[in-house]
Amino acid sequence: MPETIIVTGAHGLIGSAVCRLFAKTYTVSTIGRRAPANMIADIADPATIERLDLTGAKCLIHCAGIVDEDFSNPARAFRQAIEGMAALVRRAKQDGVRRFVYISSAHVYGPFAGEIDENSRPNPLHDYAIAHFASEQILRRATTDEFIGCAIRPCAVFGIPADLDRFRRWALIPFGFPRAAVHDGVIGLASRGLQRRNFIGSDDIARAISLWLEQEQVARFTGINAVGQTSMTVLDFANMCAASAERITGRATRVTRPDGVDPAPDNFDYRTIDPRFVGHSSLPDFVDRMCALMHTPDRQFQ
Structure with missing residues (x-):
């Protein structure tokens, strides 16, 4: 048992x-x-x-x-x-x-x-x-x-939600950016986007x-600290989502951000002292899947 x-x-x-x-x-x-x-x-x-x-x-x-x-x-x-x-x-x-x-x-x-x-x-x-x-x-x-x-x-x-209809975390960039890219053709950043995330x-x-x-x-x-393979700026992630959406929809996708001078480069580095807790999932593969899912008319998982 x-x-x-x-x-x-x-x-x-x-x-x-x-x-x-x-x-x-x-x-x-x-x-x-x-x-x-x-x-x-x-x-x-x-x-x-x-x-x-x-x-x-x-x-x-x-x-x-x-x-x-x-x-x-x-x-x-x-x-x-x-x-x-x-x-x-x-x-x-x-x-x-x-x-x-x-x-x-x-x-x-x-x-x-x-x-x-x-x-x-x-x-x-x-x-x-x-x-x-x-x-x-x-x-x-x-x-x-x-x-x-x-x-x-x-x-x-990031990850594919088990149920889109019940999912409520669209404010998070791993989900909000692919959806905006496919649905609106525009990803609007609230900042210059140079803050790093893991x-x-x-x-x-x-x-x-x-x-x-x-x-x-x-x-x-x-x-x-559960750490992923990929760390990048919010701007770089937005550009990744835009490129994926363009491939899938065939429509140009823009990334916009407020005017201003870029701050000093972000030095955030999220780590773990135990390498066993570094993940293996591919962020680009997830973005492609999420954009494809958003492009599906009925948006249902298989």
Whole structure:
């Protein structure tokens, strides 16, 4: 009988990739606000979490942390990040779950500047970053020799959404830029676009979790920078999306940005101290797939 892994956010970009990978070797059970989740609970409502039974699971992988869009209701977002996280950690620990993974964010380190690895000091400055760091700290303080925690910190995540109709992260550049390129023929940047980002595939994040889970001897709490193969400026990424859209649609695509003098080159370099956590997914292949998908009349996945 395969061991059980529990996943929250199973229909999200990262959660769906986690489910695909772990379903090959584990029994995957999911927590969500509605069917078809195996267990029904709302992370922003601690009372619903207290009713869960997580007994028998090897690990809980929490992929339903807060996103930027959640801060349209800041009170609910912080309740989910703090009270909901505390309830989920407490429930898992009480039910004998041995390991807990939280999908956090590179934003916990503060401004994307200079070289950042796992030894860099966290410095969360805006609400989104503070909420993720608070969730990490709630997990960290609960860890023991019998309850081990891990926070995965990706920068810019890409991957094919499991369900376009339910996908709500179009404000993120890996998704908004291909859509604008195909639908509008124009990618409009809000800045000069010289800030650098590290792009990692959702499948690579799932793989990083699997690698950590396979380790028998690990620290009580580990922060892991899940790092992708490709780092580039926002402008370079926009130009990549424009070129892909032109190939697929046969229509010229422009990249626009505000007038002004370009600032000094961005020196942001996102790294990991453990090369096993460097991903393999191809960013150009993803951009081509995303543009092709946006160009499909019914825009349905196969």
